[in-house]
Amino acid sequence: MNRFIIIIYCLFFIGESSAQTITGNFSSIALQKIRLEGFSGLKTYVVSSSTTDEKGNFTLSYSKSDYGVGYLISSDNKPLFIILSGEDIVITGEALSVPETTKVNKGQENLYFEQYAKEHPKREQALSAWGYLEKIYTLDSLFTSQKIPSQAIQEEKHRIKKEDVAFLSSLPNDSYVKWFLPTRKLVSSVSTVAQYRPEEIPETIDAFRKLDYTDNRLYKSGLFKDTIENHFWLLENSGKSLDNVFEEMKLSIDAMMPKLATNEKIFNEVTDYLFDLLEKYSLFQASEYLALKVLNEGSCTINNDLANQLETYRAMKKGNTAPEMFFDKSNFVNPTYTFAKLSDLKSKYTVVVFGASWCPKCNEELPEIAKLYDKWKLKGVEVVFVALEEDKKSFMDYAKVFPFPSYSDNKKWDSKIVKDYYVFSTPTIFLLDNKREIILRPNSVKQMDAWVDWYLK
CATH class of the missing domain: 1.25.40 (Serine Threonine Protein Phosphatase 5, Tetratricopeptide repeat)
Structure with missing residues (x-):
């Protein structure tokens, strides 16, 4: 039994000793919640958290797995960035949101960072200023003859860059x-x-x-x-x-x-x-x-959602033939505009629009298409609206004002037409010719209208 307790104690001690601490004192954040967050790719996560005492003292811990950059943040939500490099850190200041008052008392990596953070912006400002002057002395006829100042500017720019490089070179590998x-x-x-x-x-x-x-x-x-x-x-x-x-x-x-x-x-x-x-x-x-690059990368498995999103570019790229669409005539909003399949349309071009009443962008774009419909129609362009709806009445109420054929099988993303066309967002627009070849994938009604004006003069 005693041996078991000793083993547990040793494991606990080893685990504790592998953690590093951040100790600080910030006088203006007494008795406040404070937390340390780390970065993991595109996301952040809480490493540890605590509450400062009445004098603004706190201690937080982090482990080797947090190696990188983190930030301290208190109730004002203004972060102080810090290097989590496997060392104990001691910092002091007035507030995390006032970095100019912050001083690193312990932690060599953060001392390097602090020094560079103070010096580098001044170098960058000087470089920009010298660069501006260099253009004047190079391009302005009033100054181009002044070779000595121009050479001095170049030398100073070189010196500043060299100074920056020298600081970085002096750091351990x-x-x-x-x-x-x-x-x-x-x-x-x-x-x-x-x-x-x-x-x-x-x-x-x-x-x-x-x-x-x-x-x-x-x-x-x-x-x-x-x-x-x-x-x-x-x-x-x-x-x-x-x-x-x-x-x-x-x-x-x-x-x-x-x-x-x-x-x-x-x-x-x-x-x-x-x-x-x-x-x-x-x-x-x-x-x-x-x-296309991602889809052709054979060494990695693509997440399903991403794969479905990307597949539209391989299956539905310009030059490909779009799938045939088959319609149940009872699902058109207006009995005047019914047909059994897309190829029944005799127009020279067809704009297929996938959208929905619940889509904010669609509520901007579809009325614009309605305004342009007569103009497009005169130039041989038909419009077919395929709605991703679930409720037939809602679809009918929404689409009855549109002058172009509007259809919904009320299966939303599970609609066969939607899946056949690899639609992953609304609105999605395709311009097809009379053989269903994909001519254009307009990203807006404005682009589609520009195409009509340019190519169908």
Whole structure:
């Protein structure tokens, strides 16, 4: 029995000794809840929590599995970021929301971080200022003859960059901060590079392409989402034509895939988020390319929801023949507009719109289509509205005002037509010719109307 107790005690002691502590004193947050949160890819989680005493003292703990970046947050919900690098940390200050009053008393990694956080913004400001002056001395005829100031500007820019590199080089090779700071600099510099230092765009894009999303340091850094967003934002705002932007996005997707394919969980997490991001900003050529790339990646299993969402781009891409639609005539809202199958329509083109009364965007787009219907009809374009409804009366009440054929089998997402067309969101629009070849996948009524005006003059 005593031996058993000793074993349990030892296990408990080992477990306790593997935890690190964050001890702090912040005078203005006395008797408040305080918690430590960590990052896990696109999500955050609570590492530990406590309540400060009457003097604002607290102690929180974290383990080796929390290695990365975390943040302390109290009742004002303004976080103080901190490096969780496997060391005990002691910090003091007035409030977590006033970082300029914060001082790191113990924890070498956080001391490195604190020093760089104070010095680096000043270097960046100076670089932007020198860059502005350099343009004046290079492009303005009043100053281009002044070679000495121009050379001095270049030398000072070089010196500032060298100083930044020297600080990072001085850190130990196994330092988390040594990896984190250049990565954070890359992510945070995007808008400045695009606006003030466009000559650095190719180098910055190349740095993004070299990132490894399966690196646990990135996964736990709090930069995971920002690296995806800022990478593709910079591509979109690189000053190139839209066609070239899409080509660059394809190159970036290609660069990301080999390492992502080695980690199924992160592969799904990144591709799901990136696909939604590209769709959100109407970058459909890039989202289609990503979809096909993901679906053709044989080394990873795709989450079912994501797979269904992406499959529409393989099965329903431009140039493919859309599936035939078969209709129960009793499910049309207006008996005047009934037909047994889609191919019965004799129009040169057909716009198929998938939508629903419960879809806010549909309630904007469908009335617009109704306004344009007569114009489109005169140019040989028919419209068929397929509604994802469950209740027949609700559908009838909703669709009876539309001048175009409207249909619902009241099976919502389980409708065979909906499944055949791989519809995963509403509204979804397809433009078909009289042989059901997919001519266009408009992302809005405005785009569809522009096509009519341009191609059917």
